[in-house]
Amino acid sequence: MKKLYILALIGSFFLTDCTKKVAEPMVEVKDKVEDALAWRGMAPKAGPARKIQIGDYNTFDLANGLKVIVVENHKLPRVSYQISLNNDALVEGDEAGYVSMAGQLLKTGTKTKSKAEIDQSIDFIGASLNTFSTGMFGSSLTKHQDALLDVMTDILYNASFPEDEFEKLKTQTFSGLASNKTDPSAMSRNVSTILRNGKGHPYGEVETEETVTNIKLESCKNYYNTYFKANNAYLVIVGDITPADAKMKAEKYFGSWKTGEIPQMSYDAPSEPSETKVAFVNKDGAVQSVINVTYPVNLKTGDADQIPASLMNSILGGGIFSGRLMQNLREDKAYTYGARSSLNADRLVGSFSAGASVRNEVTDSSVHEFMYELRRMVDEDVDMESLQLAKNSRAGQFARSLESPQTIANFARNTFRYNLPKDYYNSYLEKLEAVTVADVRAAAQKYIRPDNAYVVVVGNKDDVADKLKRFDGDGKVDFYDAFGNEVKDEGGVLPADLTGAMVVSDYIDALGGEEKLKSVKSMMMSYGMQVMGQPATMDIAQMAPNKFAMKLAMQGMTMQEQVYDGNKMKMGQMGQNQVKTEGPELEKMKKDAVMFPEMYYAAKGYTLDLKGIESVDGEACYKIAVTDPDGEKSTEYYSQGTSLLVRKVVSQEGPQGPITITTDYKDYKAVDGVQVAHTMVLIGAMPAPLTSTLNSVSINGEVPADTFKVE
Numbered sequence: 001m002k003k004l005y006i007l008a009l010i011g012s013f014f015l016t017d018c019t020k021k022v023a024e025p026m027v028e029v030k031d032k033v034e035d036a037l038a039w040r041g042m043a044p045k046a047g048p049a050r051k052i053q054i055g056d057y058n059t060f061d062l063a064n065g066l067k068v069i070v071v072e073n074h075k076l077p078r079v080s081y082q083i084s085l086n087n088d089a090l091v092e093g094d095e096a097g098y099v100s101m102a103g104q105l106l107k108t109g110t111k112t113k114s115k116a117e118i119d120q121s122i123d124f125i126g127a128s129l130n131t132f133s134t135g136m137f138g139s140s141l142t143k144h145q146d147a148l149l150d151v152m153t154d155i156l157y158n159a160s161f162p163e164d165e166f167e168k169l170k171t172q173t174f175s176g177l178a179s180n181k182t183d184p185s186a187m188s189r190n191v192s193t194i195l196r197n198g199k200g201h202p203y204g205e206v207e208t209e210e211t212v213t214n215i216k217l218e219s220c221k222n223y224y225n226t227y228f229k230a231n232n233a234y235l236v237i238v239g240d241i242t243p244a245d246a247k248m249k250a251e252k253y254f255g256s257w258k259t260g261e262i263p264q265m266s267y268d269a270p271s272e273p274s275e276t277k278v279a280f281v282n283k284d285g286a287v288q289s290v291i292n293v294t295y296p297v298n299l300k301t302g303d304a305d306q307i308p309a310s311l312m313n314s315i316l317g318g319g320i321f322s323g324r325l326m327q328n329l330r331e332d333k334a335y336t337y338g339a340r341s342s343l344n345a346d347r348l349v350g351s352f353s354a355g356a357s358v359r360n361e362v363t364d365s366s367v368h369e370f371m372y373e374l375r376r377m378v379d380e381d382v383d384m385e386s387l388q389l390a391k392n393s394r395a396g397q398f399a400r401s402l403e404s405p406q407t408i409a410n411f412a413r414n415t416f417r418y419n420l421p422k423d424y425y426n427s428y429l430e431k432l433e434a435v436t437v438a439d440v441r442a443a444a445q446k447y448i449r450p451d452n453a454y455v456v457v458v459g460n461k462d463d464v465a466d467k468l469k470r471f472d473g474d475g476k477v478d479f480y481d482a483f484g485n486e487v488k489d490e491g492g493v494l495p496a497d498l499t500g501a502m503v504v505s506d507y508i509d510a511l512g513g514e515e516k517l518k519s520v521k522s523m524m525m526s527y528g529m530q531v532m533g534q535p536a537t538m539d540i541a542q543m544a545p546n547k548f549a550m551k552l553a554m555q556g557m558t559m560q561e562q563v564y565d566g567n568k569m570k571m572g573q574m575g576q577n578q579v580k581t582e583g584p585e586l587e588k589m590k591k592d593a594v595m596f597p598e599m600y601y602a603a604k605g606y607t608l609d610l611k612g613i614e615s616v617d618g619e620a621c622y623k624i625a626v627t628d629p630d631g632e633k634s635t636e637y638y639s640q641g642t643s644l645l646v647r648k649v650v651s652q653e654g655p656q657g658p659i660t661i662t663t664d665y666k667d668y669k670a671v672d673g674v675q676v677a678h679t680m681v682l683i684g685a686m687p688a689p690l691t692s693t694l695n696s697v698s699i700n701g702e703v704p705a706d707t708f709k710v711e
Helices: 002-020 026-041 098-108 115-124 142-158 163-180 184-197 209-214 217-227 243-254 306-316 324-332 360-379 384-401 405-417 428-433 437-447 461-471 500-511 514-518 584-592
Strands: 058-061 067-072 078-085 128-132 135-141 233-239 277-282 288-297 339-344 350-359 454-459 478-480 522-531 534-543 547-554 557-564 569-573 576-580 607-616 619-627 633-639 645-654 657-671 674-683 690-699
Touching: 058 243, 067 243, 067 405, 078 142, 078 405, 098 115, 098 128, 098 163, 098 217, 115 128, 115 142, 128 142, 135 142, 142 243, 163 184, 163 209, 163 217, 163 674, 184 277, 184 288, 184 350, 184 454, 233 243, 233 405, 277 461, 288 360, 306 324, 306 339, 306 360, 306 384, 306 428, 306 437, 324 339, 324 350, 324 360, 350 360, 360 437, 360 454, 360 461, 384 428, 384 437, 454 461, 500 514, 500 607, 500 619, 500 633, 500 674, 557 584, 569 584, 619 645
Parallel strands: 067 233, 277 454, 277 478
Antiparallel strands: 058 067, 078 135, 078 233, 128 135, 288 350, 288 454, 339 350, 522 534, 522 690, 534 547, 547 557, 557 569, 569 576, 607 619, 619 633, 633 645, 645 657, 657 674, 674 690
16 A cells, blocks of 8 residues: 555656646655655654463362363364473483483383274374373364373373383484484584583483493383372363363363372582583584584573573574574675574573584684674673564564464463463563663673683584684693593504504405405495385495496385496486486596405505594594595594404585495405405484495306496
């Protein structure tokens, strides 16, 4: 409407004025048009904050102490039931992970039903049901709620914790932990968690292969028997149900839930470091670094300064594109795709984090900019425009959240759990709008600690680590592994005259010697593996000097195939073949097709930089940075004890950007005088590690004539 009005106004002006004064100077016309359009440059005045009325909820207590919260909403014929435990987290010690495992096991069987029968019961009524360490959640059509509650309470009262499901869950957990060894985000999360909270705090524990190995089924059962009690829980009912019906359902299904004495927890409160500390996690071959600036904060839900603190964090980098970190590191410096911060409240201990993934060469510059923005937030007032933008964003998020009746239920539960004023959420927008520039500055001075932070960086140590010493209060860098254990000097001092070429020469000797390896004219190997839970085979054939063929098959079907005849190559996937006579894939194949390529490193001009001695799964290894004549790099680890290659790390482009591929070589055995790794573990190419086991190998045997045929 305004656009049409302005067009009409301009048209009317020209028509009238040209009739009266054809010769009026055009500058006056321009002035009048600008006056008519002046409203477009004026921001509307903010109105007073609206006082909102959040949907009603009803509460009542059962005789066993279970507190019930009911949110009535008849828009859809659905209803949900949520059990939420109220106890604080507990220290799990050398069985870290068992509490989470207990929650997952709840749904795997009862005294009367197997996991399959539970799943079938839920699927039959089109419902959903999830269990976790702090409770369970189920949702169904209103007409099926009794069937849902039958299953939920059967689990609640009769969970059986089957041994076979426990072992299956352990196996799945080990698979995930193997991926975490090379996932930079997981590595950063683990180290940040431990440094920020301390290993003696429940928030400072991380799962490792050792702790999961230690988990006993009895520990999971004890957690369930101790904490799943009516007087330690809330029952939140949301949806197409009246308060009267909700009370009837609660008493019928949950009235017999037993009570018990809940252990009280106590632990030391985490504290920030006395000065900024740099913690580094090495990831060989990484072309990017993951940065996280973090420390604990004493901020609880409902604290008087929580809303000013949240606005302050929004301005710094908490979720809006105009955040200072995003504008600095992405828009101005082009160091990253995204830089953000978070400030989290918690009744035990809150946390602050700010981070980004950046290129190796700008890692130290990025840390500098993080610290600059943190100090600027403390030292300077924010401008009113930024503050109002943050308020608008927060208000919008709050308004959108009210569309979900589950939000209202969560608000009600928080009011009870954190002892908040009854109008805390109803007056949220008023409190939000009342925040001043001075309030934001005060929150920054209280919660932003650039001189008392952990700067956690995951990246390539050789390229990055030394440049970060200037940010540490002691001028040094502490090193950690993927699970937050401090890494000390591992392997002693390198012999002064030892070179990378000498290490590789020892490897050739360990394999069988140069004369023996040159006598190998062909090799055929068949591996077995599990790909996404399905058995698969991989057959590899090589023929001197440079022919290569690989076929990956599942259930009798060829899934992937590569063939190189020494000049051209065929790439096939699911029966679709493509012949390459040039290009990067062909050039890479020319290198990969050579048998025992390490024998030719010197002749072909490879650079071998001996970096030091590091541990690979507890084995001391020589670490060599290898650069081929085309500039492609890899990192190779050779055992001090056996001289054999135990790990190779390369970086390559993936669908979402650079990825690091780690291959571990294990279980070497002699085959016709040649040492062959009978187990290979590939990490980084797939969501889970891929373990290949050598089923058969033939050296200098007969190779079918069409093995290397490209057509």
